[in-house]
Amino acid sequence: MSAVSDPSGTQSDPFQIVSGHLGKVIRVLEAVGLSLEGVRDISREVLELSPDERFTESAKIISKRVLEPSDLDSDVRAELADQFDGDVSDVMESLLPMWIQTMEGHKEQVQRDILDLLVKSRENDLDALAMAVFVERWLGAFETAYEQQAADGNLKLALSVTLALNSRFLEIVENDVAEFSEEFLRDIVRSDYYLDRIYDESSTPHPDTLSKQEIEGRIRLHGAVLAYQQRDISLNRGAELAGISRSQFEGALLEAGSQPRHGPVDEPLFDENEPWF
Amino acid sequence: MTLRSPLVLDNVVLSSFKTAGWFESLAFPRPEYEIVVPEVIWKREFAVQWTVDESPDWIRLESSDSELVSDVPGQLSRADWTCIAIAEDEHGTVVTNDRALRNRCRARGVEVRWGTKFMIRIFKECGISQQEYDEGVDDYLGDVYLPREKQRKVREQTK
Numbered sequence: 257m258s259a260v261s262d263p264s265g266t267q268s269d270p271f272q273i274v275s276g277h278l279g280k281v282i283r284v285l286e287a288v289g290l291s292l293e294g295v296r297d298i299s300r301e302v303l304e305l306s307p308d309e310r311f312t313e314s315a316k317i318i319s320k321r322v323l324e325p326s327d328l329d330s331d332v333r334a335e336l337a338d339q340f341d342g343d344v345s346d347v348m349e350s351l352l353p354m355w356i357q358t359m360e361g362h363k364e365q366v367q368r369d370i371l372d373l374l375v376k377s378r379e380n381d382l383d384a385l386a387m388a389v390f391v392e393r394w395l396g397a398f399e400t401a402y403e404q405q406a407a408d409g410n411l412k413l414a415l416s417v418t419l420a421l422n423s424r425f426l427e428i429v430e431n432d433v434a435e436f437s438e439e440f441l442r443d444i445v446r447s448d449y450y451l452d453r454i455y456d457e458s459s460t461p462h463p464d465t466l467s468k469q470e471i472e473g474r475i476r477l478h479g480a481v482l483a484y485q486q487r488d489i490s491l492n493r494g495a496e497l498a499g500i501s502r503s504q505f506e507g508a509l510l511e512a513g514s515q516p517r518h519g520p521v522d523e524p525l526f527d528e529n530e531p532w533f
Numbered sequence: 534m535t536l537r538s539p540l541v542l543d544n545v546v547l548s549s550f551k552t553a554g555w556f557e558s559l560a561f562p563r564p565e566y567e568i569v570v571p572e573v574i575w576k577r578e579f580a581v582q583w584t585v586d587e588s589p590d591w592i593r594l595e596s597s598d599s600e601l602v603s604d605v606p607g608q609l610s611r612a613d614w615t616c617i618a619i620a621e622d623e624h625g626t627v628v629t630n631d632r633a634l635r636n637r638c639r640a641r642g643v644e645v646r647w648g649t650k651f652m653i654r655i656f657k658e659c660g661i662s663q664q665e666y667d668e669g670v671d672d673y674l675g676d677v678y679l680p681r682e683k684q685r686k687v688r689e690q691t692k
Contacts, residue, residue, distance in 0.1 A: 260601040490633035492610035517632040
């Protein structure tokens with residue numbers, strides 16, 4: 257097969273892209289009175305939990321921290337404690353919309369940069385796909401938490417998923433990792449599994465029952481579908497990224513509500529004046 | 534735009550003709566135009582999907598060792614790039630229904646034609662009979678995803 261390369265020798269990788277956005281995320285947190293040190297402490301505490309606890313119970317850590325010393329600016333804490341009387345759902349009512357609005361912009365920019373990377377390079381495919389899916393799931397978790405709060409639903413579960421993904425993100429950018437760990441990849445699939453439970457769906461098998469290869473396969477597929485939906489890549493490239501056949505990838509696209517981009521669309525099917533045989 | 538030989542077919546075109554029962558009709562443009570398929574497409578995709586061994590004698594399987602340069606190497610698969618490389622090496626025409634591959638061919642100045650227009654040309658010039666067309670067109674459209682209005686027009690084609 258012929259080889260193809262980028263003459264500019266673009267060297268950016270998904271980790272550089274993500275790290276570059278950390279500063280913006282921190283400013284969001286600071287805007288609501290959370291210190292980076294406080295966020296680090298919360299994240300460490302979250303990551304020490306078992307996977308099941310991390311994704312279902314870690315929201316308790318937020319309510320504990322909102323009411324207790326050290327992580328919040330004291331004036332902010334006092335105001336929150338007075339205003340919300342210790343109920344985390346009241347706290348979230350004001351914080352979630354602001355987080356979502358700010359994160360939406362970052363999510364679009366991070367995903368744009370990550371997906372551009374997939375088009376401009378043939379290296380680090382799995383890392384770029386994993387980060388694209390992670391960002392999608394991360395914002396999805398915030399939005400689910402907002403919906404659950406508005407619907408008086410399972411806010412604790414949705415917040416726990418959000419916090420679990422948040423904590424993993426911070427771990428990656430703060431530890432300057434060179435490649436994504438298996439735990440990072442599993443957390444992406446865990447977010448699907450636990451968010452499915454909020455909607456009483458069971459399309460995602462329990463991540464602990466999946467092999468590393470199966471986890472990677474799911475992420476490749478979801479990432480490839482995202483890339484096809486948001487970038488002008490060929491169907492064969494989507495299949496290549498997903499590690500499956502073209503017809504299997506077509507099926508996945510259709511299941512995701514997207515159509516393969518075939519043509520012609522705007523041209524006439526037959527033109528007597530067009531030179532052919 | 535002059536149609537140039539060889540005609541380099543991608544797997545979307547191969548598959549759609551096979552699905553519709555028109556596979557042998559791909560030989561219609563010969564002998565004026567050679568039919569070329571990248572070897573990687575035949576061996577790793579088409580032959581696997583359709584459980585065939587040998588390629589027919591009217592198809593030339595080809596590979597390319599060309600090192601292509603592009604600022605968007607990740608836009609296409611390696612097999613797609615091989616279609617472009619062969620067409621560039623031999624001054625031929627890529628035949629595909631994939632929009633991204635078509636766009637990249639045009640950006641590189643490679644002659645390219647839509648697979649569906651190629652199919653209709655073969656049909657109108659009697660490489661596919663009306664009966665074969667009527668019997669196969671729904672299967673063809675099950676393999677090539679076109680807007681409803683275009684599907685209707687494909688179904689309505691006559692000689």
